[in-house]
């Protein structure tokens with residue numbers, strides 16, 4: 001293993017924005033590891049963490065798990081993932097849960113905003129990989145085979161990619 005690949009594999013996180021993302025549409029946010037897209041400062045992880053770990057990670061970076069509490073912000077974020085991460089078939093944890101009370105979904109930073117773009121039959125409190133655990137944390141399904149760009153509820157301890165914002 002050479003030095004570069006060793007460094008990459010042990011790095012906590014890095015931004016996986018392809019070269020084509022280095023366009024006028026995307027720029028660095030305040031010299032940070034976040035990137036600006038349509039006025040949203042995003043950090044898309046290549047790590048897979050639990051929702052709790054991802055929440056802490058985003059906070060350690062000076063941000064929080066992304067809050068998609070408006071149609072525009074939701075669509076812009078899905079566009080970003082479609083454009084720059086289309087080859088990656090993943091769900092991404094976002095900053096919503098019904099941990100406090102089942103079925104009462106809340107965005108972690110918004111007060112009273114109730115915009116949740118859940119997919120059909122979601123949330124169903126079922127994680128397909130952990131059927132015996134309640135699904136209390138939200139993930140964005142953005143790319144094939146989850147092409148509908150909606151939210152799904154997942155088991156919070158399941159390790160997944162995630163999106164921070166600042």
Ligand SMILES: [Ca+2]
Nearest residue numbers: 098125135136
């Ligand atoms: Ca739930």
